[in-house]
Structures are given as C-alpha cells and as structure tokens.
Amino acid sequence: MSARDRILGRLRAAPKGSPVALPDIAAWHATRPPLATDAALAKFRSNMEAAHAEVHDTTAQDWPLLLARLAAEKGVRTLLFGPDTPHGAQLAASAPAGVELVPYDRPVAQWRDRLFDGIDASITGARSAIADTGSMVLWPDANEPRLMSLVPPIHFVLLDAARMHANLLAAMLSERWASGMPTNALVISGPSKTADIQQVLAYGAHGPREVIVLLCLASGGKP
Amino acid sequence: MSQPIRIHAARDFKERSLAALNDPAQRKNFRGAMDFLQMKRRAQFGDKDELTTLRDLGEAIRRYALANLPELLEQLERNLTANGIQVHWAETADEANAIALGIARRVDARLIAKGKSMVSEEVGFNHAMEAGGLETLETDMGEYIVQLAGEAPSHIIMPAIHKTKQQIAALFAEKIPGVAYSEDVDTLIRIGRQVLRRKFAEAGIGLSGVNFAVAETGTLFLVENEGNGRMCTTVPKVHIAITGIEKVVARLEHVPPLNSLLPRSATGQAVTTYLNLISSPRKPGELDGPEEVHLILVDNGRTQAYGDLQLRATLQCIRCGACMNHCPVYARIGGHAYGTTYPGPIGAIISPHLRGLEATYPLSFASTLCGACVEVCPVRIPIVDLLVRLRNEAQAREGSADATLRGSGAARTTLVSTIWNGWALIYSRLRMYRITSWFMSRGRAQSPVEQGAWTRSRTPLTPAPKRLRDLIKETNQ
Secondary structure, eight states: OOOHHHHHHHHHHHHOOOOOOOOOHHHHHHOOOOOOOHHHHHHHHHHHHHHEEEEEOOOOOOOOOOHHHHHTTTOOOEEEETTSHHHHHHHTTTTTTOOOOEEESSOOGGGGGHHSOOOEEEEEEEEEETTTTTTEEEOOSSSSGGGGTTSEEEEEEEEEEEGESSSSHHHHHHHHGGOOOOOEEEEOSOOOEEETTTOOOOOOOSSEEEEEEEEHHHHHHHH | OOOOOOOOOOHHHHHHHHHHOHHHHHHHHHHHHHHHHHHHHHHHHHOOHHHHHHHHHHHHHHHHHHTTTHHHHHHHHHHHHHHHHEEEEEEEEHHHHHHHHHHHHHHHHEEEEEOOOOHHHHHTHHHHHHHHEEEEEEEEEEHHHHHHTTTSSSSSTTTTTOOOOOHHHHHHHSSTTOOOOOOHHHHHHHHHHHHHHHHHHOOOOEOEEEEEETTTTTEEEEEEEEHHHHHHHSSSSSEEEEEEEEEEEEGGGGGHHHHHHHHHHHOOSSSSSSEEEEEESSTTTTTTSSSSSEEEEEEEHHHHHHTTTTGGGGGGGOOOOHHHTTTHHHHHHTTTTGGGSHHHHHHHHHHHHHHHHEEEEEEHHSSOOOOHHHHHTTOOHHHHHHHHHHHHHHOTTTTTTOSSSTTTTTTHHHHHHHHHHHHHHHHHHHHHHHEEEEEEHHHHOOSSSOOOOHHSSSOOOOOOOOOHHHHHHHHOO
C-alpha cells in the first residue's frame, strides 16, 4: 500500500461528523454591492497610491507619450516589452527617444543575465483591476512572460479603466476564471515590499521598486 | 549554510521560557512587534458586522473542506495531474524529504532556492537536503536573516521578529563578504536583494509552500509581499511546492473570503503585494516558468487530529499568526521558547499531532486560557477548548478512554494523580468532605509557606477562616 492509500485510508476511517453545507458565497457576494464607475476608479487610485504605486491618467492613443515622459524622468534607458502584443506594436511604432526597447522574444535561459542585470524597466498590459484592494490582474503568456512584472526594477502597467472590478471575487466570477486557469495568474498590488526588519517597510525587496500604472480612460487625460 | 537540528525535550520548555522572560531586549522586541501587529489588525476590522460575516464564511469554507477532505484531495490530485503538475504523498517528514531529494538527484540540482514555507521547517527540509549534499537558501528576507544567523524562525509570518536592526546590521557585516555595517533598513534590504538575486538563476529547484490548494481547478494559491516566492516558483527549472494535506479548499470562489481574512489578520494588510496562482508548468511556446512543477502533500500527524471530531478543528487553521500576535504568553516568551516549528496558541494545539504529546505537552499548559486567540481567530478554531482537551490527554491514564493520542498520559505523575485521586475521594463523600474542610479552616495557620511553583511568584494559599456552609448558616440565623 502506498503513502497515498494509507493517508486517504486514515481520512476515510475517521468519523464523519455532521454534514457541512456548501458555503454560500453568492450570499456574501450580494452583501458587497458593485461600485459605480467613478467610485471604483477613485478607490483603485487611492488604494494603489497608499501601496506606494503611481497612477497616471492617459488614453489608449496617448499613453506612449506619457510613458516617454515618465521614462525620461526616471532615467530609464532599457525598456522590456512584448513585441507581439497590440500595445507592444503601438510602442514600437512610437518608440520613446533615448530608450532602447528590448523585446522579450526568447526563452529566459538564453538571456537570463541581461534580464536580471541589464534592464531598467518593463511594460506589460493588465487584464483587469480590482478597486477594493487596489490591485491589477495579470495573466502572463507567451507574448508577455511572467518575469516581466517581477525582475526589472520599474514596472509600467497599461490598464484599461473600463476593466475595473469591485473585488477579487467579482473579477473571478465575471471573467469565469474557474472554467480555465492560465499557467500563472497574478494579482499585483503595488511594488514589492518587506517589513521583515523591525517592522520597517522597505520597497523593492525582490521585485520592482516602482509600479507605475498608465490608466487609460475613455475620455482623455493629460499625456 | 546549515541550520542546527532542534530536538527539544518537553521539560526544556520551562527553562527556555524562564530564560526568555529574563531577556529584557528580546521582550522589548516582541512587545513592540505584538502591539504593532495588534493595532494594524484592529485598523483592518473596523466594521464588526463585516468581520462577523467574513469569519462565519471563513469557518464554513474550512469546515466544508475538512468534511470532504479525502474526496477533495483526490479531486485536487486529478486536476493538478491533468494540468501537468506532479503530486506526491508523504506520510512522514522523512518521506517528504526523500521525495524532494529524489527529484533533486534526478534533475541534478545543487542549490534549492526557498520561498517561505513553514511545512519545510516542520519536516526539517534544509537539514535533510544538506545531509543529501544539497545547498538550501532561504530567500524571504526574514528567513534569510534567520538562516544566516543559524537560527529558526520565531514567528510564522515574521521569522526575524526577535532581531533588532542593529543585530541584523552586525550579522550582514560579519557574514556577507564586502558588506559594511549599516543600520539603514533600505540599505540592508538592498544588500539582501543583490545577494539573493544572483542565486535565483543558479538554483536548480525553487521550493515554496502553499496557502490554499484549489481542488476544483488544480491551482496552487500563494500570497507574499516580497516577490521572492514568485522568483522561486518562476526562475528555477523545477518548482516543488510542499504543504499539509489540510490546505485544500473545494472551489476557486472559496479563496477570496479566506484571502481577505489572511493578510488582514496576519499583518493588518488589506492584501499582500502578490497573489500568485499556479496551475501548470511552462507550456509549449511560453518563455519562462518552471518545466516541472511538483506538489508534496504532507501528513506528518495531521490524520491523527483529523480522526477526532473535536481536534479536527485544529486543521481549519490558515496560518495567519493572529493567535500568537494576541497571546499574552507568546508576547512574553517569544517564539523560540516553544521549541516547536509553530509557536503560540496554534503551535500548542497542532504540535502534539506532529510530534506527539511526550515532546509537546507543556505547551498546552502554557496558557492562561484567556481566550484572546479564540477572539481573533479568523476561522473560529475553539483553541481554548482544544488546549483543555490536550491537557486532559496529557494527564490521562494509559489505556483509559481519555487517552487517545500519541503520547497521551505523558504529563501524568504519581504525585499529581495521587493528589487528584485523594481530592476526588473526599469531594465525592459528604461526611469526609465536611470533616476535611472543618479541619482545613481551623488549621489554616499551619498552611505551608512554601507551596512549590505556586509560591515562587505568589503569596501562599490559605484556606478561608470559615467554610461556605458556616457562612450560609450565619447568614440564615
């Protein structure tokens, strides 16, 4: 008999106890009404900023200009991007001056050293966002791999303001996560941090020191 | 870097806790940290109704998972396997380590980069790997500090809570080549980041724990703030996750309520920086992520707790640490005094199943039963009831109906059982009770001044000058 069989055997041999009803998640969800669009955006912004991230308003057309300005301000010289995404193509067409665009286009093993030591910043899209906790949902894939949002010290995130959910459960339900999970799903709420030394908060523990959200609004923003 | 194996006999608990009580610097660290964590948690749960609803739900989710545990574990295994994640089962700590060593040998790994995992501490993972010729490196900042110092974590969420920044500055300057002494926390973290960053790429294996394993989708759900967990689960060629069999939840939608309770109870954060949901190894065409993902499901005594309907509640735990953050005993003696992987109230109720009562029975007595832990537990584990039950088990007579656990009766001594037998004899016979109490109240002046442990820090116990029945008699006259 295997360890598996013995463990399951002991669990099955245990007394059953009274049956426990399936938890009523829908009832709990109903107690948390959806937020109006403006309120959700305001909450997302204030939570993100409280977590030490920056949120800048822009539009789906103008964000490359905003990115160019922010990259220049922060001294970004190398920017990692996914060339096969629509926003990657848009960026390549209007590359910011003085910034080398580095495509993530081969397996990590072929260029690990440069990724870890030679990249100042990255830009990825976000699938959606969560107002309640000030979080962004990323589903990395072949076009925008997992390490893009982790290794470079600065992470720019392009977010469509229309993709705002009130909370994590709302995101999971309305995007039907349970019917097909990706290799890796991420929910990111600001820059990497730690309070492991005397409860003093420090940013940039292992992941990005800065997370900068380019929030694309339908009705414009300042570039 | 090696960690000492810790083998602690039960009797050492008293000595260790006395030593901890007499260490003013450490007491100040813990007091400060506990006050901070309590305040942060309170700020998160301002809305009492919301908290009540959420705790009801959290408890229901965990109880549902436990009520269906064997079926859910099989479903989890089926779905993980279908997703390409390999599932292993370990009855004991040794089996869990042997599985990991087997994988390491097959893929010819030399270095294992570790994300935070209390189960890996529980099974003595680092020691076993080092004995097998592998190097392990803790990459959570707190765990890294603790490993560098050759110590064990003193808190399940904040492992280096017992250390001051001065101690850490000295440690870094001593142990990391080319590092100058600095007490600046940002500088210290930057040093850690630099040292560890190079190691993620060198490591053949990344190890992580699991916060919740979702049966429905075959997903490993991990929370963290630093990003080292994501490094360990993304950069090395092989990712091994290790967790207890109780960590399964039935559905993906069961995760959000628990994930709302966990960081708010633990560190007073609304959410951690990263939620990392892993459902598969690297797929064809993907450019990063591990090529193999393994899950080791560890029993190590958990089925003993599961076998008893009262003690089963122990397994509801989501490892937030709120019970220790609010425990008056933990705040005073700190984590190391317990001598177990899990300290504080949760340590007192889970450790007897992992290591037997012989080695752990004093922990259930190291409580005032004040119930602060019960009040803050996000999944409503009746910790006080379980402590009392474990005290009874520890005192139970071998072979009696009360002795049901490994090591039951370990605390039983002839002196104590004789005293209690005498007490039972007297209190169950009216005449004997009256005579004894009459003599005791009349002879109170002869009460001993030395009453063992009681008088070490308290005034001696003396019977009342008048018995209750005498007082009632007087009142009625």
